[in-house]
Amino acid sequence: MLFTMHATIMIFFVIIPILAGGFGNYLIPLMIGAEDMAFPRLNMCSYWFMWPAFGCMILSFFMPGHGPGAGWTSYPPLSVLLSSAPGSGNAQTLWTLGMIFIGVASMMGSLNYMTTIIQMRAPGMHMFRMPMTVWGMFITAIMQAFALPVLTAALLMQLSDRVLLTGFFLPEAIAANNASPASGGGQPLLWQHLFWFYSHPAVYIMILPAMGMVSDMLSCFSRKPLFGYRPMVYSITAIAGLGFIVWGHHMFISGMNQILAVSFMVSTMLIALPSGIKVFNWIGTMYGGRLHLTTPMLFSIGFVSMFIIGGLSGIVMAAPPVDIMIHDTYYIVAHLHYVLFGSSILGVMGAIYFWFPKMFGRMMNDSLGKLHFLLTFVFLNGTFYPMHLLGAKGFPRRYADPYQLEGMLELLPMNQFMTYCAIGMGAAQLIFLVNFVGSMFVGPKADRNPWNSNSLEWSAPSPPGHGNFDFQPIVYRGPYEYSHPDTETDHFPQIVAEATDMKNVEVNA
Amino acid sequence: MGLIYQPAVPVSPGKLAVWLFLSTEIMFFTALIGTYIVLRFGAPEGSWPTTSAVRIVEWIGALNTFVLICSSGTIVFAFENARRDKPAQAKIWLLLTMLLGGAFLGIKAYEYGSKFAHGIYPRVPRSLIYDRPDINYLSGLKQNLSQEIRDLEETKASPDEQQKLETLYLLQLGMVGWTEQKVGSTDDPMMKRLAIESLAQQIYPISDPQTDERINTYVANEANEVQMLFGEENAKLKETELTLKSTQSDIGQLSGIKEPNDEVKSTLAQKTKLANQLTAQITALTKKTTLLRKRKEALEIFKDVHGGINEHYHLKLPMVIPSGNTWANTYFLLTGFHALHVFGGLVAFLVLCPKRLGASRAGLVENVALYWHFVDIVWIFLFPLLYLF
């Protein structure tokens, strides 16, 4: 039950809302030069849909079974039969309901982002002058818009299987508790397909905005233009496109059609291509730059390195034979935490350090930030790296007591080590919390552009008041003109028309 | 301060958002219709119910299509009038659209009602649909029937209900009991299946001329057999009764003898034994003939029942419709969510209604109209998929 809730809450209530909800709502209008999102009321509506969703999830903890019984993937028949596990009653129903609410909320949000980005860019801000952050959010919104309705439809069917006793996902001749077999021609595999049609893209929904933000930070702190801006854009578009046709790699051992499995393997491996381009471009951006090792920069570098590890282990398991071997072992857990925690969360942390001055008008403490990064990075690897080894040895996930299995007892010390690291990692976040709250009140005042960055939001006041801008932003160039030969300073903001105007900007600021 | 922007497409953000929303709706309905398509065409071969088997009336569907197309037309005129700043006319067209939308939902409700009246709901325990004529179906039928009888017996009945109870008794013995006995007495799985199949067909016929004919032949053959068997068994019964009578009178005579010798004694014992045997035989034969008589009666009474026993007697006994549950699931899923979208459109119209629909609100009318057309398009695909395929 706790596993379900850890996964559900982390994915649907922490990462996606912070990335898409928080940063998206805040940064998109600022970065494209808009007063606000296109539909503030729709935004509120989306926000208020989050609360019933959260309420449902919390409430399900107080139902018999203390939380839903079927895991975050909610596979039938476990998730559909009302008597299959302690948490299969109301707790599971509430989980399903909560997911539907959050689906509707995210969909409204994504409509808002797309409309805002398409229609409300400042004059001169063409699509290819948008910062990568906005691109990441834009592609994410598109993916959500296409993938979420499918999950919502599947969830509605599952809900009706539970409440109205239909049989979309129940196979023939399934009998629970000695009841006579229920007739029906439903298919558990159908759920898996529909679920992963959303939930694989969801992985990219969780990482694309972070990729965008990291690209911005890397370029800014390398004082160099982003290496290959257009290829970057094309590669996230390609990741998004391919991301829709790879969902089957989660189902290799479900008894799926083998030809289908192979085609899913091929498309999954293809994704390594655009991902590789991105990694290459990040490294290319840093190469030969004048690196400023600030806290956000450290987190960004952490992001890139963790993404390489997580990405590589992903390619390994894309091959069905390998996946059949390591399926449901800690190898998978290691992979997903390297990508989601190692990459997404590190990216988000970096982004918080980076945009904190804009949000609150004060700087965060850099030394505490570096300490926080160091501890997080070390403990993160201490926690998740051994999981690869455990997984290769066949250590299964989702077991209450795996040590009963043969040959698992010798792995106990490694697990204990991981536990200590995890505790250390949790403790390290306290530093962040102290730094965050403290800096809100006592941090040194920040001016408009503390990092000497180019993109539009750094030309707005810190914190930007109502309406975001106190002038009409007009954009003259892309966001990555660092160390431009014509300028004296090493940055060249998007709103400045000529290199000779730079002095006026300094005065204005 | 009002900032100026550089929009990528020459429309209001609202209209763009509606089009984006429609794209997400395409995905939503794709998931639903896709589910229907794979479940339907992947169903075991030939098992998908024909429209008549699930009491779908094609022309009602066609009528509903027509109604929705009309409403699509009227909303176009509502928008055209609003665009030309004729709020009064626009309002009339809008009201007409609402009326047609309401009519669509009304017809839908009527269709649902007729499904429910036939006992077609999604699944057990409320659903009475079984996928194949097997032993599960028979026991389900038996349970359902005895429950019905118990309920009726408890409520001390009116003459009407009394009559219904009679029918149920006859069903219990002459149909279900007979089939049960038949299934129990044969080892041939095909015979078992055929017996249950003919029973299911009489309760809820899946109208299909070819099948009907074969079942009818089977039933007619059976009727002849039953007639013959009943004659034979009845004769046997009569004969046995006569033998018993003579044996009993013999016993009476023998026991009348004052001082019986050994021979008499042994004869008496023999005769008594025979009498006991005969009584047992008679009990068995009576049971058999009763069953046969009931069967005969049942076959006669239920022979020409129009539309099946369920429909004729307003009963809701379990029925066999191969893939019927999957059909019901998908049918109610697709039409249900479509109807919800229609309802959503009506709510949007209701919100628009009190406003002045001049040129300034033309954009708003257009956005709602776009959504309404999309709902129409979905139905354009649902109609052949659900009613004509």
Added chain:
Amino acid sequence: MNETGQPTHKKNSPFIFIIVFLMLCALTGLSFWIGRSHLMEDKFTGWSAMMAVSVAKAMLVVLFFMHLWWERPWKYVLTLPAIIMGALLVLLLVPDIGFRTERYSQERNSSAAESRELTLDSVNSEDVHFER
């Protein structure tokens, strides 16, 4: 263009809408007719014909009622990917769910739905014999 972003299309007089409306009605009648005609003898032909009619109807609604005929085709940019993605989803469901019965186990098959004809074909109802 006017303020609502609506192109000033003078051409779309009510007549066009009435003609489109009549065509839609006629096409509905056509698909209804196909459903009862000899085209349905070969199911596949009948289905394809009906789907073709439906696509034609949908195109009429999209082009005229939803004004795409008069507007720049930017909307395809939004809706076409959705349609392609949807088609792909359904297509990839086919091997696993569409052909599911091919891989049914004996046990599962024995409780799956079965067509009536199959049930009856296996027995000749003419020579039904009874236990005496």
